[in-house]
Amino acid sequence: xxxxTQTPKFQVLKTGQSMTLQCAQDMNHEYMSWYRQDPxxxxxxxxxxxxxxxxxxxxxxxxxxVSRSTTEDFPLRLLSAAPSQTSVYFCASSGRGRxxxxxxxxxxxxxxxxx
Amino acid sequence: xxxxxxxxxxxxxQEGEFITINCSYSVGISALxxxxxxxxxxxxxxxxxxxxxxxxxxxxxxINIQEKHSSLHITASHPRDSAVYICAVYSLTGGSQxxxxxxxxxxxSVKP
Numbered sequence: 001x002x003x004x005t006q007t008p009k010f011q012v013l014k015t016g017q018s019m020t021l022q023c024a025q026d027m028n029h030e031y032m033s034w035y036r037q038d039p040x041x042x043x044x045x046x047x048x049x050x051x052x053x054x055x056x057x058x059x060x061x062x063x064x065x066v067s068r069s070t071t072e073d074f075p076l077r078l079l080s081a082a083p084s085q086t087s088v089y090f091c092a093s094s095g096r097g098r099x100x101x102x103x104x105x106x107x108x109x110x111x112x113x114x115x
Numbered sequence: 116x117x118x119x120x121x122x123x124x125x126x127x128x129q130e131g132e133f134i135t136i137n138c139s140y141s142v143g144i145s146a147l148x149x150x151x152x153x154x155x156x157x158x159x160x161x162x163x164x165x166x167x168x169x170x171x172x173x174x175x176x177x178i179n180i181q182e183k184h185s186s187l188h189i190t191a192s193h194p195r196d197s198a199v200y201i202c203a204v205y206s207l208t209g210g211s212q213x214x215x216x217x218x219x220x221x222x223x224s225v226k227p
Binding site: 033040041042043044045088090092102103104105106108109111 | 117119146148150156157158159160163201203205215216217218219220
């Protein structure tokens with residue numbers, strides 16, 4: 001199993017550009033999430049999904065869109081990048097099962113700079 | 116006030132020392148998660164616990180639900196333990212996924 005795969009690892013954007021951060025998991029997990037990590041702050045939830053076709057907002061959803069057309073994939077879209085979106089982004093997934101409920105598996109992260 | 120507080124923020128230890136990292140929280144929780152973030156940025160789960168104590172190798176995690184406090188202990192610390200350790204709690208008032216609330220992390224540096 002590859003686990004949770006995020007691409008790209010690094011990205012530089014200009015203000016106003018759009019892009020999609022990709023996230024895929026091969027563990028058949030129901031739950032997938034996107035977090036951002038900023039210096040001096042804990043990880044903050046952007047959006048999450050409890051299954052294909054179902055998404056919901058987290059703590060800091062503004063400026064981001066998500067969709068979940070398959071169990072495996074959960075892309076995060078920045079429609080018009082802003083310098084405030086400079087951050088490290090993590091995708092995570094978790095399943096639900098006996099003894100392993102809600103353990104989060106994280107991708108390697110995407111370091112995004114918006115100039 | 117942050118709902119999840121970790122202490123200390125930074126910790127420097129000599130190889131071989133016993134290390135304790137503390138996590139206090141102010142919300143009702145269903146479980147608590149200890150995570151390790153390597154210097155390269157990757158995050159891995161160490162423990163998830165809702166009561167008592169868990170041990171894995173040199174790592175021990177304890178939780179006291181009544182006192183809303185958890186500790187992560189590292190015995191016989193080694194330079195490869197150098198990382199940021201993050202405490203996260205599953206809030207009982209979260210959504211259907213459960214709302215994970217993260218602490219800001221404790222940066223541990225173990226010197227040889």
